[in-house]
Amino acid sequence: VYKRQTEASPGNMGVVPPGPGFNAALRAITAEHGALLILDEVMTGFRVSRSGWYGIDPVPADLFAFGKVMSGGMPAAAFGGRAEVMQRLA
Numbered sequence: 257v258y259k260r261q262t263e264a265s266p267g268n269m270g271v272v273p274p275g276p277g278f279n280a281a282l283r284a285i286t287a288e289h290g291a292l293l294i295l296d297e298v299m300t301g302f303r304v305s306r307s308g309w310y311g312i313d314p315v316p317a318d319l320f321a322f323g324k325v326m327s328g329g330m331p332a333a334a335f336g337g338r339a340e341v342m343q344r345l346a
Contacts, residue, residue, distance in 0.1 A: 258291035261321075264309030267299020279315040292318040292341065301325040 260282055266272050279295070286293040295317040297308040302325055305311030310320070319337035326334050336342070 258286075258289065259294055260286050260291055261294040261296060263299065264295040264297055264313070264315075264317075265300050265304070271300060271304060274313075279309075279313055283315050283317070286318075294319040294321060296321045298323045298325055 262282065264279060265274055283293050285291075293315075295309070295315070297310075297320050301308035301320070301322045308320070308322075310317075317337070318341050319335055322334040322336070324330060324332050326332060
């Protein structure tokens with residue numbers, strides 16, 4: 257399994273938006289090569305919109321990582337994604 261994991265928008269610098277089309281370009285590259293696109297929403301999930309960064313820049317990732325943003329900063333792990341990918345993980 258090949259993957260590209262990145263923050264949807266870097267959060268450790270104050271949520272700096274990526275350049276226009278950056279996440280869409282990652283989606284196109286991963287789709288072209290049959291790799292998974294995993295967007296890390298640990299910093300941006302539910303903070304920038306109800307849907308995390310996806311609510312601002314709706315690029316369809318294969319998996320989204322949320323974790324501690326769902327637990328008020330306490331240690332936690334949470335992720336979700338496309339049904340096809342999640343079924344393989346179940």
